Amino acid sequence: MRGPAIRAIGLMTGWGVGAVAVPPDAVAAAGERRVLALDRPALDPERFRRSPRECVLGVAAVAAMLEDAGEGPEAIAGEDTGFVFVTAAAYAASNRQHIEPRGSNVYFPYTAPAAISGEVAIEYGIRGPYGILIGGPTAGVDAVAHAAEMLEAGTCRRVLVLGVEIFEECADLYDRAGGLDGPLVEAACGLWLEAGEGALTLSRGRGRRGSADGARRRLGEMLACEPLAALALHRASGRPGPVEIHAAWRGETTSLRWSHAPYRARRRAA
C-alpha cells in the first residue's frame, strides 16, 4: 500500500512529554517503580467533569499533536479527517470502577473503549471514517495500516491515529494476571497521517520479537502505544531513510516498513 506521511506526533508518557523524555533504558530508569503514571491533564473541569482520565489523556495527546504540527483544532475538524483509535486496556480502569464502585460511580458509557475516541472526536469535531482496534503492540501497527488504507481509498484527507494506555488503577490486577514484563508506562500518542509517497509494507509472523530497534527497551511496556511511540523515538533520532516498526502480542508479530523517511517537516505554532 502507499506509505502515508507523518505530519505530526504528540507523545505523552509516564516518562514525560515527547520523545526527549524517554530514557535509554526503561528498566534502569524505573528503578523500583512498577507503574510510570500520567497525571490527569488539567483541561476544562466543567467540560470534562464526567470524563475518566483515559479520555482526557486522549484529548491532551491530540492537543500535543496539533502543537507539533503548528496547527489549531480547526485543522482536523470535519468529515475529511479519519480517526483510528487503538488500545489494549485503557478501558480497564473504568470497567473496574463500574464493577466495584469506589466513591462516585463511572457513567456507564465511559466504560466502552469507544468513549475515549468519542470524547476526542467531540472535542475536535472529527467526523470522518472511524475505526477502533483492541490489542497490544500488534494492534498499534494494524491501526497505522488501517489508517493508510483510509488514505489510499481516498475516503479522507488525513487520519488521526490515537493510542492510549493507562495502568495505575489496575496495576495489582496486571501483577496477579502476569504476562506483562518491565515497568508499565502509561502513554497517549497521536499521529497525524496524510497521503505520502513510496510504499508501506506490512508483514506478519509468529514469535515474541518486539521492537527490533530497541524502542521497547527504552519505552517499557506501553501495549498498543508502543509502535506509535517508537515512531516518535525514530523521528527524534534524526536518522533519515526507511522506517521499520516491529510489534509482538499473544504470540503474533507484525512489522511495518516504510520505504522512505515518512516525516514531514514540522511547523512550530506561533
Next chain:
Amino acid sequence: MGVQGLAGTSSEGRPTPRPERIAILAGGVCTPIGQDVDAFWSALLTGADGISRIERFPVDDLRVGNGGEIKKLTRAIEWSRVPDCRASRLLVSAADDLLSQAGARPLPVAPERLAVVVGTALGGVEEGERALAGDVGRLPRALYDAPAHALKRWLGARGPAITVATACASGATAMGIGAELLRRGEADMVVAGGYDGLCRFVLRGFNGLRSLTRDKIRPFDRRRSGLLLGEAAGLVLLCREPDAGARRLGTLLGYGSASDAAHIAAPDPEGRGIERAMQGALAQAGVDAGDVDFVSAHGTATTLNDASEAKALRRVLGARLVPVNSIKGAIGHTMGAAAALEAILCLLAGRHGQVPATLGLEELDPACDLDLIRGAPRALRPRVSLSTSLGFGGCNAALVLQGAA
C-alpha cells in the same frame, strides 16, 4: 488491489478505484432464537420471540431483568477445547455453525492465510467481573481481545487476529476490516463478524441509563420505550470474489463508517453520522441509493435512535419507499453481534425471497415514516441491501450487500 472501474471521487476530488468486491461464502450464528442459520431464519420468519427473564446471573435487584438470553448452548462441540468464557463460547458456537454452512472442516485454506476479525462491545468483561469476585484465574481473559484469540485457536488459524470495538457497530466494522485484509493480500479467507454475551456488567449499566424497556421492544413504534439487550454471535466467511466458487451466500459490496462527534451515549439527533456512513458504503459499492431494495435498520427501539435513523434513511434513499425492518424485537440488541446477524439476514432474504417482519412494531411512529415491514414477512427478494449500525461514542457503520443470484 483489484480494480473494477471507478467508485467515485476522493475527498481531494481525484477519481478513486472501486475496491475489489468480497464474496461471503457462508454465515454462522448463535442467537436466542436459533443456534444455526436455518433455525435463526425460520424463527425470524415465524415471529419467534427470544426475550425472556435472564437466568444465568442474578437480576432481581435490577429495574429490568429481561433480555435475549441463550438458555443453553446446544451445539455438539468439544467444549473442553474452548475457554470457560461466555463470549468465547458464543463465538465458537457460531463458528461451528459457519463451518457446517460452509461444508468444510477445516476450512480449505492454509492456516497462515486464515484471519479472524471480530467486533465486540464488551469483549471478555464478564471474565473481569468474575475475576474481581475472587476467581483470579480468569484475569488474563478479561481483556477485550481475548475471545478473538480463543476463536483463532479453535479454528486452527495462524493468520492475523484482530478485535474491533466500535461499540454496537463493531460487527460491521469487523466485516469492513476483514475485507481490507483480503484486498491487501494478508489473508485468503477471513472469519469476520461479532459477538457479545449478557452479563451483570452490561445489564447494570443499561439499567442505570434507563435505556431498557419494561414493555416489549417496539422498533419504530409510536409507543416504543427502549431496548432490551441480547446475547449472540454472528460470523461470515469472506474471500476475494475471484477465489469464490458458485456456492456463496452473497457479496459484500461496500462498507462505510463515520464518527458523529456529537455525544458519548446518544446518536446525533439528525442522524448525520449514519448518513455519512451509508453514503460511504454506497460509494465503495459503486451503487446508487436507487439500487437499494431493502434496509436492515439498526432500529433499537429507543426514542432517539429510531427517529434519527429514520431521518437519515429518508435523506439517503429519497422519496422512494424502500422496505425496512429491524430484528431487535426478536432477539434484543445483541451489541457487537448485531451488525453481523443483520448482514446475514439481508443475504438470507435474497436467498429465500422473504423478509421477516419487525417484531413488536404495531403502530408506526409518524416521525419514522418509512416502509417498515410489520405484521408478517413480506415476499421480497432483495438484490442489494443496506444495513446500518450505530454505537456509543458516536460510532456509525453501514454495509451494502448483494444476495447470491
